[in-house]
Each structure stands twice: as C-alpha cells, then as structure tokens.
Amino acid sequence: MLPMNTILERYTAFILDVDGVLVKGSEPIPGAREALRRLKEHGRVVLLTNNSTRSRDQTARRLSRLGFDVSPEEVVTSSYVAARYLREELGPRKVWVIGEAGLSEELAAAGHPLVPPEDAEWIVAGMDRNLTYEKLAQALTGLLSGARFLATNRDATFPTPEGLLPGAGAVVGAIEGMGFPPEQVVGKPSAIAFRIAMEVAEAEPERALMVGDRLETDVLGAQRAGLATALVLTGVSRLEDVRRLGIVPSWVAEDLPALARGHASVP
Secondary structure (H helix, E strand, C coil): CCCCCCCHHHCCEEEECCECCCEECCEECCCHHHHHHHHHHHCEEEEEECCCCCCHHHHHHHHHHCCCCCCHHHEEEHHHHHHHHHHHHHCCCCEEEECCHHHHHHHHHCCCCECCHHHCCEEEECCCCCCCHHHHHHHHHHHHCCCEEEECCCCCEEEECCEEEECHHHHHHHHHCCCCCCCEECCCCCHHHHHHHHHHHCCCHHHEEEEECCHHHHHHHHHHCCCEEEEECCCCCCHHHHHHHCCCCCEEECCHHHHHCCCCECC
C-alpha cells in the first residue's frame, strides 16, 4: 500500500472506464462518486467507455442522475469514437446502424447520413439489446451490396449487479459468422480510442493513468498507447486473470475509492 496521494501526484490526467469502475448497471459502485471528485482535484478526468448504446450527452445525463459530476465534454464513448473516426478518415459516409440510439445519435451528429442498408457505405455495429434475425438479415443485405463493416468494440460481456451480460462482441460475432469480419474496430483496446481520449484530455500519455476493470481492453490498450494503468476489481477481471493472461497493470486496487486514497499495490 502506498502513502495517500502518491499515485495521484504522478499524473495530470485520469482516463476512467465507466461500467465496472463507476457503476454496475444502473447502480453506482459505493464510494465512486466521491472518488471521482477526488481525482478531479488532481487532474483532468475523461471517461472512456466501450458502451456504444449511449451518446456522450446521454452518458453524462445518466451519470449525473446517479450523482456523478460529469459533463458531455468529459465523455468519450465508442459511439463517438466510431463517428469521429469515419469523419476524420473519410468524411461524411452513408451508414446503417445495428445498435442502439446513442450510436445513431453520434453518427448523425458527426454528419453521417443514416440510410437503408442497401444504400449504406458502412455498416456500423455496436451492442444491441434488441438484436433480431431480421436485423442481421438487413446487415447482410448491406454487406452484400458492398458496404464496409466497422465495429464499435468486441467486448464479449459487460458487468451488471446480476452478473455478466452479452456485449457488443455478441453482435459483431453474429455478423462475422456470416462471413464478414469488421474492417475496423475502434473501441478499446484500439489505439484509435486512446488517441481520441488523450486529445479530449489534452494530456500526454506519460502523465496519464488509465483506470479500468478489464485487462484485455482497458489495460492492454492503454499500455500499447503508452499510459500507466490501474486495474480495479469491481468489474470483469480478477487478480488471477493477471497471471493467466500475462497482462500486468501498473497498479491494482480493490475499487476506485481505494485508488483515490492511494490504497493500491504493484501486482
């Protein structure tokens, strides 16, 4: 265990995952609201989430209702990353979405026309809790008509108070099972997601700390991008996964409040 504030003083920016770090489902993790306030006293905070079902504004409003001090400008969702990536790399593209409202909202806000699948230049997929066979058939129509395939992320699951539930990876896997792997995956652990998060944070990687609950996305992606990492044990990954996967974070903490108090260890 380190002296209080030792960890915080090393960094000027904190990039936080949401699900499994601040909340589980619709429930705040105990002490996370105060921990977020404490981190903001020490540096810039940006929330980087692979959840594509909500836009930045929707995410900020949801967290605000739960008592977190969060503005849309402090949020980077994989829906926003997808919309921004297409805009920056290719300009406005005609898209068809297999996903939820937040993904469509971010794509439209970035200037991408939402069109029927047969007219789409890109099929953009995220988590869809109303996935149907008909939606997969429409995706196939678009892909067979020449559309390219972009995935917001490949997260297999996401944590809730009731346990793990299927994530965007289930949707992406269903499309891939039809013979169309994604041409680009923009969410964590992609370098695209971390580049955009660092631009929003206005920070250099060597002075930033990524705090997440999933080794394969939060920790691995941040390490590749040059950030220090902290694993909190309130979500998906456990200490035994560090040894099993060989992905070793800079710090391990029981939860975000413990990290904000400097109660973390080197694995």
